[in-house]
Amino acid sequence: MESRFRVLFLAIPLLALGLTGCASTKRLFGMGDDSAPPPAELPQGQVIEPEVERREIKEAKIDTEDFEIGLFAGIMSIEDFGSDLSYGLSLAYHVTEGFFVEGNYGRSEAGLTSFEILSGGAPLLSDDEREYTYYNLNLGYNILPSEAFIGEGRAFNSSLYLVGGLGSTRFAGDDRFTVNFGAGYRFLLTDSVAIRLDFRDYLYDINLLGEEKTTHNLTGTLGLTVFF
Amino acid sequence: MSERNTTTIHSTPRPISSLWLKVLVIFLLQAFTIGTAQAADQYRTVSVADPYLEMHTGPGRGYPKFNIVDRGETVEILKRRTDWFLVRGPDGKEGWVDRAQMEQTLQPGGQEIEFARANQQDFTNSRWELGLLAGDFGGANIVSLYGAYSFNPHVAVEVWGSQILGNFSNGWMGSVNVVHETWPDWRISPFFTLGTGVIRTSPKSTIVQGEDRTDQIAHVGAGFRIYATRRFILRAEYKSYVVFTSRDDNEEVEEWKAGFAFFF
Numbered sequence: 001m002e003s004r005f006r007v008l009f010l011a012i013p014l015l016a017l018g019l020t021g022c023a024s025t026k027r028l029f030g031m032g033d034d035s036a037p038p039p040a041e042l043p044q045g046q047v048i049e050p051e052v053e054r055r056e057i058k059e060a061k062i063d064t065e066d067f068e069i070g071l072f073a074g075i076m077s078i079e080d081f082g083s084d085l086s087y088g089l090s091l092a093y094h095v096t097e098g099f100f101v102e103g104n105y106g107r108s109e110a111g112l113t114s115f116e117i118l119s120g121g122a123p124l125l126s127d128d129e130r131e132y133t134y135y136n137l138n139l140g141y142n143i144l145p146s147e148a149f150i151g152e153g154r155a156f157n158s159s160l161y162l163v164g165g166l167g168s169t170r171f172a173g174d175d176r177f178t179v180n181f182g183a184g185y186r187f188l189l190t191d192s193v194a195i196r197l198d199f200r201d202y203l204y205d206i207n208l209l210g211e212e213k214t215t216h217n218l219t220g221t222l223g224l225t226v227f228f
Numbered sequence: 229m230s231e232r233n234t235t236t237i238h239s240t241p242r243p244i245s246s247l248w249l250k251v252l253v254i255f256l257l258q259a260f261t262i263g264t265a266q267a268a269d270q271y272r273t274v275s276v277a278d279p280y281l282e283m284h285t286g287p288g289r290g291y292p293k294f295n296i297v298d299r300g301e302t303v304e305i306l307k308r309r310t311d312w313f314l315v316r317g318p319d320g321k322e323g324w325v326d327r328a329q330m331e332q333t334l335q336p337g338g339q340e341i342e343f344a345r346a347n348q349q350d351f352t353n354s355r356w357e358l359g360l361l362a363g364d365f366g367g368a369n370i371v372s373l374y375g376a377y378s379f380n381p382h383v384a385v386e387v388w389g390s391q392i393l394g395n396f397s398n399g400w401m402g403s404v405n406v407v408h409e410t411w412p413d414w415r416i417s418p419f420f421t422l423g424t425g426v427i428r429t430s431p432k433s434t435i436v437q438g439e440d441r442t443d444q445i446a447h448v449g450a451g452f453r454i455y456a457t458r459r460f461i462l463r464a465e466y467k468s469y470v471v472f473t474s475r476d477d478n479e480e481v482e483e484w485k486a487g488f489a490f491f492f
Contacts, residue, residue, distance in 0.1 A: 061272060062272060062305055062313070063307040064309070065308070065309050066309060093490075096310050096457075097287060097309075097310050097311065097312065099460070101360070137373065142288070145291065146290075147292075155285065157286040157291070159288075166360075166362050168391050172433070174432050174434075177369040191307070191314060207434065227309070
């Protein structure tokens with residue numbers, strides 16, 4: 001096993017040297033000077049050298065609003081542990097008009113299982129273990145961009161999007177690998193402020209009640225986001 | 229490295245928090261000044277060179293065209309979202325125009341305009357990259373987030389943060405690595421990497437024995453960065469880790485990951 005590691009270790013510099021060729025190794029780590037190309041000769045007979053520069057509009061001066069930050073709150077149904085308030089933060093980056101990537105961080109608190117309520121015995125989890133926190137990193141797609149009309153004279157942009165991703169849930173004393181997917185509706189109040197309605201299913205494996213099983217934890221949240 | 233100018237006038241160092249302050253101020257301004265008009269001179273004015281400029285009701289292909297601005301008239305650029313620009317026409321109407329049409333406008337002096345658009349050239353030359361990968365780390369699930377800075381098209385430094393979620397133990401891993409791309413101008417660009425870091429593992433609460441451990445790690449690896457579209461990159465990689473444990477034998481772990489990233 002160790003020899004394989006050593007071979008890999010040696011293979012990298014060898015490959016880098018061998019394949020780029022020795023002449024280009026000075027460029028390998030960006031140390032060598034790139035010799036400047038020879039100055040272009042002026043066309044014969046041209047007396048005046050044009051000095052008109054092609055100015056570009058500076059991108060930075062145009063306010064780009066590709067990021068979306070927001071807060072959300074709603075109900076999370078934690079399998080076997082009842083439904084409780086869930087709230088959190090979200091940050092999204094809109095890469096194209098269709099695709100966006102987003103990260104969420106949320107909290108909730110698990111209630112009592114039916115068994116705990118009926119038996120009246122010792123609780124399954126301590127208060128600390130009932131703390132439920134999760135994060136996830138997702139890819140989303142605006143599948144149905146649309147306009148919504150309120151009354152006769154008002155139109156609002158909106159879109160229905162699909163989203164899915166990976167993350168982790170901390171619950172019952174452990175971090176659990178969590179897959180989530182869902183759909184949502186983004187309603188833009190102005191060009192920069194949106195209301196988001198999200199429905200997600202968070203799936204993870206847990207063996208708290210004896211046997212290992214995959215749990216579905218459905219959430220419905222309402223959020224307010226700002227583009228910046 | 230270029231020489232620094234030692235006769236700089238400002239001697240007081242710029243406070244580090246100014247960027248955050250700026251972000252906060254922008255955020256607050258946006259949150260509380262919704263719909264209020266901003267100073268007009270802050271906008272960029274361009275004139276229409278095509279027969280007409282089409283305004284859409286939203287920043288997307290499907291949104292209907294509701295207004296046009298004729299050739300020779302001027303529009304103000306208010307903001308940009310992905311490849312769409314919110315502009316205000318001479319009649320005060322605001323609408324979204326796509327990048328292709330905006331490139332057919334002229335600056336007040338008559339010069340043409342270029343609006344930056346990410347392409348494969350930027351894929352090769354971009355400085356910053358942010359990505360998300362997931363996969364298998366010695367039988368456990370791993371979710372990783374990384375940021376990269378490129379010194380030149382060939383060499384980059386990456387910082388990784390990973391969470392490892394297994395059946396018997398969980399953990400966190402942080403690492404720094406150097407990446408070398410031999411052919412950075414290829415659409416499917418192979419790379420080699422070498423790095424070091426730390427791993428913290430803790431057994432799951434259902435496991436009776438075992439204790440939390442923090443160990444140093446070193447790794448080598450190889451993979452591909454694939455230019456997808458716009459700012460998107462697909463990435464797949466293999467890394468071989470050595471965990472320097474305090475026991476007699478070091479542990480070796482193999483990792484396979486795939487995911488996406490974007491550059492800016």
